[in-house]
Amino acid sequence: MARNKEFIKEKALEGAMNTFWKKGYHDTSMQDLVDSMGINRASLYDTFGDKHHLYLQSLESYRDINQCTLRQLIENETISSEKIRKILTHLVTESLTDSENKGCFMTNATLEMLPHDEDVVNVVCDNLINMKSLLTEIIKEGQAKGEIQNPASPESLADFVQCNLGGLRILGKARPTTQQLFGIIDMVMMVLR
Amino acid sequence: MARNKEFIKEKALEGAMNTFWKKGYHDTSMQDLVDSMGINRASLYDTFGDKHHLYLQSLESYRDINQCTLRQLIENETISSEKIRKILTHLVTESLTDSENKGCFMTNATLEMLPHDEDVVNVVCDNLINMKSLLTEIIKEGQAKGEIQNPASPESLADFVQCNLGGLRILGKARPTTQQLFGIIDMVMMVLR
DNA sequence: CCTATTTCAGAATAAATATTCCAAAATAGG
DNA sequence: CCTATTTTGGAATATTTATTCTGAAATAGG
Numbered sequence: 001m002a003r004n005k006e007f008i009k010e011k012a013l014e015g016a017m018n019t020f021w022k023k024g025y026h027d028t029s030m031q032d033l034v035d036s037m038g039i040n041r042a043s044l045y046d047t048f049g050d051k052h053h054l055y056l057q058s059l060e061s062y063r064d065i066n067q068c069t070l071r072q073l074i075e076n077e078t079i080s081s082e083k084i085r086k087i088l089t090h091l092v093t094e095s096l097t098d099s100e101n102k103g104c105f106m107t108n109a110t111l112e113m114l115p116h117d118e119d120v121v122n123v124v125c126d127n128l129i130n131m132k133s134l135l136t137e138i139i140k141e142g143q144a145k146g147e148i149q150n151p152a153s154p155e156s157l158a159d160f161v162q163c164n165l166g167g168l169r170i171l172g173k174a175r176p177t178t179q180q181l182f183g184i185i186d187m188v189m190m191v192l193r
Numbered sequence: 194m195a196r197n198k199e200f201i202k203e204k205a206l207e208g209a210m211n212t213f214w215k216k217g218y219h220d221t222s223m224q225d226l227v228d229s230m231g232i233n234r235a236s237l238y239d240t241f242g243d244k245h246h247l248y249l250q251s252l253e254s255y256r257d258i259n260q261c262t263l264r265q266l267i268e269n270e271t272i273s274s275e276k277i278r279k280i281l282t283h284l285v286t287e288s289l290t291d292s293e294n295k296g297c298f299m300t301n302a303t304l305e306m307l308p309h310d311e312d313v314v315n316v317v318c319d320n321l322i323n324m325k326s327l328l329t330e331i332i333k334e335g336q337a338k339g340e341i342q343n344p345a346s347p348e349s350l351a352d353f354v355q356c357n358l359g360g361l362r363i364l365g366k367a368r369p370t371t372q373q374l375f376g377i378i379d380m381v382m383m384v385l386r
Numbered sequence: 387c388c389t390a391t392t393t394c395a396g397a398a399t400a401a402a403t404a405t406t407c408c409a410a411a412a413t414a415g416g
Numbered sequence: 417c418c419t420a421t422t423t424t425g426g427a428a429t430a431t432t433t434a435t436t437c438t439g440a441a442a443t444a445g446g
Contacts, residue, residue, distance in 0.1 A: 163360030195392035
């Protein structure tokens, strides 16, 4: 029995996510958020809480979207090693084509907010664990089917792939060349064999 | 024919470097810098220019110190592949032992300031090029001596190692385990063979 | 010992910041 | 149509910010 919101929460959150993604936490002002979310100051505080709480919700939203995108990306691929390649290629392609070159919000958040922000630590570690278990699963399956012949443990190989995903994110920020990034992918794939 | 400075420029710059390293550019206030550098506001502006200029000098200083440390680290090692291992191990050890877990200033700067800050782009790319040529040199030498048997081009292998150095920096921030990071080193060394 | 010049200490400034407040607008249920 | 309740717009507030200014302190060279 009252007035209705004039905006869609998810749309507004998407605006916040893009701004935090592009500018990071400390360089984003509430004014930036008011602009990019397309809602009023009071509505912002009322619906999302303060800046830090909104940042957390943005990061969690990014994590969910990303996990979902990745799983969709590989669901129709039958060869396990090719699943890994698709994940790596997806990241590299994103790095090379994003005109704003924002990188990965999760990685950006890791380097900006860790180790001091406990809340962000939780989201980042949660994401890292999810990602690792996805990779481990794929690798385990690949070893069983003989598509991945490296005899190291699936966990170790997953760590290795995850390390390279992070490294590609960094290199992707610093005027990378296409061949440089795809060369690294080939090298990683060679390791899995 | 005038008053002398009451501080040592290099010492003051070291204080600034540590603060920017720990907190990043945007979360560091001039007050933080006045405190950590142990000098007066007016002296700071007079000697180092504004905040951005001071940041640049701090980053350049970090780059120089780091390059120097790395070259010293490997100068007494005769086996090329072991030089690479020493570089990787040095980074991991630093990540695991730094009580503040600051990570690498250069990597932090890359994710915080790129792609928009042209001045930082220059320092970062310069450092990346230096690092790559160091790695390439070592790998080329190792291949010639048969200590590195992977037949890929030294440049590609250098890219690969550099990618993993970056990845380790990220993983090193998020509650890593010792075995996880050293496991990745073993995997990278296995690739070089 | 002067004095020209630089450094220093901290107050002053002006802009940006995150957050709160208040009154007007909207609306769902009676 | 009321009215209780929520949302909204934007002004208000109180910090914090980077930078500049002013005048006193120090000192090297004459």
